[in-house]
Amino acid sequence: MSAVLKDPIPAPGRPESTRPEPRPGVLAIEAYVPGKSHAPGVEKVFKLSSNETPLGPSEKAVAAFAEAGRKLEDYPDGSATVLRQAIATAYGLDPARIICGAGSDEILNLVAHTYVGPGDEVIFSEHGFLVYKIATLASGGTPVVAKERDLTADVDAILALVTPRTRLVFLANPNNPTGTYLPFDEVRRLHAGLPANVLLVLDAAYAEYVRRNDYETGLELALTADNVLMSRTFSKIHGLAALRIGWAVGPAHVIDAMNRVRGPFNMNTPALLAGAAAIADAAHVEKAVAHNARWLPWLTEQIEGLGLKVTPSVANFLLIHFPDTPGRTAKEADAFLMKRGLVLRQVASYGLPHALRMTVGTEEANHLVVAALADFMSGNSSAGQEAGGKDK
Secondary structure, eight states: OOOOOOOOOOOTTSOOOSSOOOOTTGGGOOOOOOOOOOOTTOSSOEEOSSOOOTTOOOHHHHHHHHHHGGGTTSOOOTTOHHHHHHHHHHHTOOGGGEEEESHHHHHHHHHHHHHOOTTOEEEEETTOOHHHHHHHHHTTOEEEEEOOBTTBOOHHHHHHTOOTTEEEEEEESSOTTTOOOOOHHHHHHHHHHSOTTSEEEEEOTTGGGOOOTTOOOSHHHHHHOTTEEEEEESSSTTOOGGGOOEEEEOOHHHHHHHHHHSOTTOSOHHHHHHHHHHHHOHHHHHHHHHHHHHHHHHHHHHHHTTTOEEEOOSSSEEEEEOOSSTTSSHHHHHHHHHTTTEEOEEEGGGTEEEEEEEEOOOHHHHHHHHHHHHHHHHTOSSTTGGGTSSOO
16 A cells, blocks of 8 residues: 655744755854965965964874874774863863863853753853854854953843843853953852853863963862853864864763763864873973963064054954054955965954954064064055065
8 A cells, every 4th residue: 555645744833845944043143264274376374363373282292193093993982081081180170070072162062052942042242252153043042242341241241131041151261352351250240140040151262371360260160160161172272273172171960961962972082182192291381371471462562563453462362453444454454464475364253344363473473464564554565575475
């Protein structure tokens, strides 16, 4: 007897369609666009668009990665035991309170998928990391944007937006792309003002670079409060961006819930072993911190000396503001720098169309950017073409 085919019945609330359609909210997501990597027609390129360390990874991490290549036929450890133990040793933590993921991006998405659904709200600051909005929409939630003050997260503005529908608050501290931060007494004030059922996610991707006495990563809060998660990354100071390694620490009940959503083999073995080696190499981290501590203030002073405003940064990048005068705009500066092989990051997608974000680079790259910006601001479009391009 042949089966009888019936007309499909549309799901409640969805119009009938002739093709598979994503659920509501997915097409509202603006895909994340990474920083540019190339400058067409230029022989030597200095990529300063993605906040990567100019020092590269630890040699110990490189060796661990190479060794892992001998056993690629085996599945990775689904519990990331070696990496969680290395992180626990470095920070004096209980490994059971740690979750690892493919970059902190996966951690941020995991927490949203675990705690956010249709009708739920997620708060983040006006110029916060774009992944917060993407993770919220991908989970079916509603993004709620809090205005900033002087390109810095505003605790009062965030608290004023909390409603019974609020499930998460994302706070990047330091913030990307502004480089600003909240002193920890302000973070504690934010936490104290949140309902107990709202999870505060402290994204401390750039924590290792901060040299301010009033800054804390949020580790203590994550260990003592029932509604705080702190996330970190190996992509910045550890120089392992290509391997995608992130981690978070928080209450046992939060880690347990996230692990139920996490894929069983979400990290590969080379990443696990390289990450464990990297976090144990304190000397390499100290070298990267020292390099940043030298060049971040130098770049700020030199660029401000050209008549451009620089937002004070505590991270490994700085936000450079350009006038909207024709011939001096951020977009024109970006094109000018690209011709010399100097790749910075446009941040119009962050609501900052008149600014470029620059990663602290090598000594050579830092000097070249300052020289190129001096030519750009003086209207000298031909001087110094030999810096990075092949026009001589």
